[in-house]
Amino acid sequence: MSQLRFGASDVAGVRFAVSPVWETVSSMWALDDPVRHAVHLPWIDQARVTLRRPDVAVRVRPLVELLGQIAATPPDVVVRDLLATTPNRPLSPFGRALCDDPGGRLPELVTALRVWYDEAIAPAWPRIRALLEADIAHRAALLAEGGAGQLFGQLHASLRWTGDRVVSDDPWQLDFDLGGRGLALNPGIFTDRRVLWNLLEDSLPGGTYPVRAVATLWETPPVAAGDPLARVIGSARAALLNLLDPAATTTDLARRTGMSGGNVSQHLSALHAAGLVSRSRQGRHVLYRGTEAAAVLLRASRGE
Secondary structure (H helix, E strand, O other): OEEEEOOHHHHHOEEEOOOHHHHHHHHHHHHHOOOOOHHHHHHHHHHHHHHOOHHHHHHHHHHHHHOOOOOOOOHHHHHHHHHHHOOOOOOOHHHHHHHHOHHHHHHHHHHHHHHHHHHHHHHHHHHHHHHHHHHHHHHHHHHHHHHHHHHHHHHOOOEEEOOOEEEEOOOOOOEEEOOOOOEEEEEEOOOOOOOEEEOOOOOOOEEEEEOOOHHHOOOOOOOOOOOHHHHHHOHHHHHHHHOOOOOEOHHHHHHHHOOOHHHHHHHHHHHHHOOOEEEEEEOOEEEEEEOHHHHHHHHHHOOO
């Protein structure tokens, strides 16, 4: 069990972010253990084909070996973090080389990260980002409505808020005072079992938690053939109404239906004018939700 202790300025400094770097690095977990990450099998199958290409494999090998931390990291931090992530098994060949010459070998790791992002993550990034941003909009609404207690109480089943701290049911036994630096939170699509903390005295505190609705990431749900509501209002608008509980953004709806953002916006405007959709702003996001009138139509079309 771990605990993160908050002061007033830490509560005020809770914030959210999307991290392409994190998704790129953690995607290797799914390749390494596809059974655990079966929800991502459509992506895994395609990524494995990409990784078998010789031009990609040779350049990505450092990332495959390490699954590590990237960027312009000081050499002593590279060595410290690398050793900390592999306490129970020997370092890979590239890991040993990185420990011996962190300044000289780090560019290879950065190149591996960039190549893997371009080849495997970038093609899917619009739908990944849409899911991550929809999650952030949901969490921001919880924070606005119920404060930090509600946010952390619903962030993950392993967390609970106890007045001035977050208690995390995890194996790390951390006792960390945020010290007025706040806490950066980002949802992760390949983060599946618990919240992963980045808690070091010389870096900004952060945590990555499992994103909501990850099972929808690779889906394009069709409207059932012969749907009575689709015959009345059209298949596209019927599909949207079926996806508006809970609330969703235009970008998320475009990802889930396969429609363009412009088409989704046009259909939502028509549904809003008809009183079937409500909209509200949460920060820089506009959330759409079906109204009670829409719920009545959906129940009637299903014969309920």
